[in-house]
Amino acid sequence: MPELPEVETIRAQLAAVLPGRRIARIEIMDAKAVEPDEPESVRAALAGAGIVDVGRRGKYLLLHLDTGSTAIIHLRMTGQLHWSEAAPTGPEEHRRALITFEGGATLLFCDLRRFGRLRLEHTVRTRSREFWAGRLGVEPLSPAFTADALAAALSRRSAPIKAVLLDQSTVAGIGNIYADEALFGAGVHPQRPASSLGPMEIARLHRAIRSRLRAAIAQGGTSFDRYRDTRGERGAMQRLLKVYGRAGEPCTRCRGAITKTRVAQRGTYICLRCQPRQGPPC
DNA sequence: ATTTTCCCCTGCCGGC
């Protein structure tokens, strides 16, 4: 499930090959993949457009075009982008859209679950802060994401801390895997009300979010399930995960058993000894 | 305003 580190891995790979290329045409095999726009208008808008640069905001991948428009891609759970200097090399199944560049290179969008979306924003505003305001919160790896900023965001929320971390309007880019990993790293139980965390816990959580996301980017993301990069390669972060997907295994820190539960309607992995439900005594 | 629930979609897996 592509979260920030996986989308960032894809962004970096595409940023190395796409700028300066010009789109020849796009073939849309699944009309749902380009909602809410009509496939015909998407085809017309993309044909002939040049790629200026490749950006990312939260889990959104941004292809900035020289027409002023931006192609916004969200892979959701099972979306994949396969790059090839020639004809597509990705899987034959679940193909949703195919972008062909002048010269013959291709970018293939595959998506088993059909939740992923490609849409066009016909303005340059996607580069601006205002466009995302209210929908996406701070970038966790940006200088703006400080412990104080996290504390301010958590102070007015009574929902479980894990639900708040998954809320993209608070911090952008954290999904189920890295929420569990960050909370374990901080020693915080996911069910704790966000506003109940103390300054020390918030500081640990802030540090854990950044370090886990950075480690995951360095590993090329987590391929726990279907995630693949633009070359079809798996990430390596899954072997470094401390709790996610490890129910029944011993905790690396205390040797106690990792348990699986349900928080905010999501499968949730915790070490009850390292992440006490009650929090610190004071 | 905030929080929770439901829904979308397909493949996989355990139970009977």
Next chain:
DNA sequence: TGCCGGCAGGGGAAAA
């Protein structure tokens, strides 16, 4: 063996 319910989960809409 085969059917079936449940689960997986990002995000947006709807409901509470």
